[in-house]
Amino acid sequence: MGVRQTILEARSVSKAFFGNPVLREVSIELVAGRIHALLGENGAGKSTLINLLSGTLRPDSGRILVDGRPIASLTPQEAHQLGIAVVQQELSLAPHLSIAENIGLGAYPRRGGVVDYGRLAAAVAEIGKELELVESPDTPVGRLPLGRRQIVEIAKALSIKPRVLILDEPTSSLAAPDVAILMKLVRRLRDRGIAILYISHRLNEILDFCEYVTVLKDGSVTADRPLAGLDPDGLIRLMVGRDPRNLFPPYASHASGARVLEAKGFRAGGAVDVDFELYRGEILGIGGLVGHGQEDFMMGLYGAIRAETEQFRVFANGAAVRSVPFANVADANAAGLAYVPADRRKEGLLLPHSINFNLLLPLFASHSAERRRGAQETAITERLAQRLNIRGDRRRPTQALSGGNQQKVALSKWLALEPSVLLLNDPTRGVDVETKREIYLALRAMAAEGKAVILLSSDTPELVHLCDRVMVFNKGRVAATLPHAEASEEAIVAAAMGVRKAPTLQGEAV
Amino acid sequence: MLGQGARLYWAIQWRRNEGLGALFLVLAVFAATYAALFPGILAVGAMAKFVQGWFPTAMVAAAETIVMLTGGIDLSVGPMVSLGSVVAASTMQGPLGVFGGVLALLALGTGVGAIVGGFVAIGRYPAIIVTLALSFVLRGVALLIMPRPGGFVPPSLSEFLAGSHPTAALLLVLLVTLWKLYQATPLGIGLIAVGDNAEGAYRSGVNVSTVRMSAYIISANLQAFTGLYVAAQTGSGDPLIGEPLTLAAIAAAVLGGVGFLGGQGAMRGALAGSLLMSILINVMFFMGLPLVAQYVVQGLIIVATVALPLIRGSLRRAS
């Protein structure tokens, strides 16, 4: 290609939330006709950087430049006019509007102040053809399955004829055929001279078709170089800053033969016909692509959504103490279950309240008929804070904490109840490496104490290195239950994609 | 042969009927029953009178719907209508007459709408509390201007709006036409986008504050002119006449399938809801039930329409 032409650029931008620095002096250049990968762990600051580049947030310091010209305070509207389009993980669609109205939103073709439906229909038809969008443009977006909504979201980004296209994990909820369409399209856009920033956790995708990479770690750029000459391990080393194997404590099983939970034909929400048993001291992993019933399985087990089974048993000291699923969360708590949600800001923590109050919440909820006693509460919160190494003033509101510390609070609050079964939903999402290690060690320690742990994770290495067994979901069913020795990343991914691997496949076929 | 654009437009419009079938059916049954019980209603004059009785409710239902589509709510509808009637009845005596009154109402609607919009759209305070507080301010102002019913609306205007002409019906047609036009503008579509997913709309380049602000201003203007209409019906202003309309507006909107969380619902539903309530109240009146019984009925309608889907949902989950 001819002259290197930078379209969008961030020059040493910094950003902090509630006093926590998220980006430190980050610079990135998006060049016409190049597919640029942005890599980093969850919580490394990728989303924040995207928000700065697209005008959704403003940097605390540093500058955003378009065509080499600094833009004082970029707004999303200006970004649109400048041809910067973003496809976010969190969809920006309005479910009650039609596909066409969503695609045109924010930049409708107009005639005399009124939306020109003729031109809108033509534009939608053109983009629709490119993206193989088969649904009728008048369909309300709320009617579409998640994967198809993602395609509409991409169509919407393309409708402004962008010069810069930022794709934030566009493939995370897409099925294989949709991914192929997308890849083809992104290459075509590159050839047209569009600058593309591509964020993905799928390293193979990145190695496949990106040309340049910027790596973020804890808010700073650790690498900014062409991709040529890098392999997956090299990429991981750049992201993590150490060999991936050192992250996990050495594997050791504490699983005993004593069952704590058992179910046959368990169904809840999108999870159907799950047979499983759980043992004292065991770490049971749950894997699969996002949205294949794993979360519903956990929520159903926890009594948060309605569940049915053919057979259900909860054991205490070897004797069956319950034979129906839990009707509500309080029931599950009373039986020794605890659940740590993936989205700690919306589901795990009372953000405006103190660490202390958050730590006490499950205890208060399950033993509510008591008066409060300051000394007793201080002793409890001190002990809980120690168990997961939560430092500092515990009267701080939890919204002032870093992601890692928030996660520690969301986890340790349950230890006040001494639960026998811990359900963890992606506990290391958006957590820094040090905290990850602490959480892994804590899980090991809890298993060693005889607690049973169910670990749902979107991070396959966690399943490989931590779990005694891994149940892999596909389309709501358990596609495979892999013992530790057979649970390689390849085996888990194959089972998640519904690829039949005869020797390890257990239970009913899909 | 329809063009591509018109085909898309009408297909989208048709889709908005989804979920309203039951309401339209109930409405048809009620209307038919009503006409069978009181055949006199089918005469042109009686029909005009009926539409005049329905008109204020239809207007405030529309006003409430616009705000609810954006995810807000307006609890000051009643006092705003009262204030509108008071302002109309006290300005039309002035040197500018009817014209002056209309100008004053426009100023009132735009001013009050801008105040609510300022708090809700720009200050981002909860609409419940802003409009509740505002309802007391408006009621107070109405009482200060006119402590008891009085003032004056020119009889010619009363005759024009609420006499033997089908003006109200024509005004409703005008209202629907203007609404359709507004809904075909970026701001109008923005109402639903903002109510559905405000963050997403903002990221898509929709000016969320402007959409909300315009919604409150349009809504307040509709309410102010409902005040004028009510004043024309009685021939004078009344600082308390609008009171029952707050709940009537919400009841009609809810009955018409407009959701509290925003984005959900359509104007046609709210209008149908207000018509259904109007027929119900008429029937109750003919059956000799006291007028206040309509409060009880409206309250029950709201609770029932909101609760039924929730109950059905929990039953479905249970089975």
Add this chain to the structure above:
Amino acid sequence: MNAVLRLQRFAAAYSRSLVAFAIVAMLWIAASLLIGGFGAYAHLRYIVELAAVIGLVGIGQTIAVIGGGIDLSVSAVITVTAIILPLVSFDADATGLGAIALSLLAAAGIGAVNGLGIGYLGLPPLIMTLAMATILQGLLILIAGGSAISVTNASLDWLGSTHVLTISVSILLWAIVAAVCLFWLHGTRSGSLIFAIGANPVVSRLSGVPIRRLTLVTYVISGFCAGLAGLLLLSMNGQGYVGIGDPYLLSSIAAVVLGGTSILGGQGSYLGTIAGAVLLVTMTALITVVNASEGWRSVILGCLILAMLPLSGRDQSR
């Protein structure tokens, strides 16, 4: 922990409440100096007596708001109690306590219906309580019509006229109920859970908080307290009529907001509402000195709440 530190923490936790108390104190001092007779003990006591009605309604309103809801039916409940009492009075009940108990039961029962609709059916509090208020209003007009109903009730007469050590029984009643409320909200685990529900119902549910039950309790308390306020009002007025409770809807919400409780739920204290109630009555008294019109009262109350909003928190979602 030493006493100074305790005091500091208290001040930090209740700073908004303390601001409201400080404003009351300043107003009282200024008004006493400027207006003859304002600072007299009997007059200040009268102000607090009037504040007791708002304060009692404010208990339920505070708890509902902290829990993330709102109760728009309090004014209707006040009216119901004030009208129902004469109707349920019976001859064998010489002290009048039986009728009082029945009226309070009715008030709490209305609250229970609200609580069931909100907590168990999942209706938005705004809609449930607004619809309840409208239904009650219609029923009341059907039952009582436009006329005032006089009442003779020995216990109520005593409540309205007796002083203990120069303090009115009505104020003592408020003080006792307020103390119980404050202890429940801040001194017990179940009371603390109300703050959790208001801050984030999803987090609360996933943490095992019995949201439905506590929501029911919240609105029963609100109904009961509004009933108490209705009785107090009746004891002061001597007769009940439709509309007697109307001013107390907005004044109860105003007292809550003035007292620094977040209108979005999850944060606040009844302590502030107490100050808010006294502040409201004081301001009304001052307005009355200038101009007694109901219109002005209404305008100023409304503006006061709008002016207080910036202190009370805003909607974070776009």
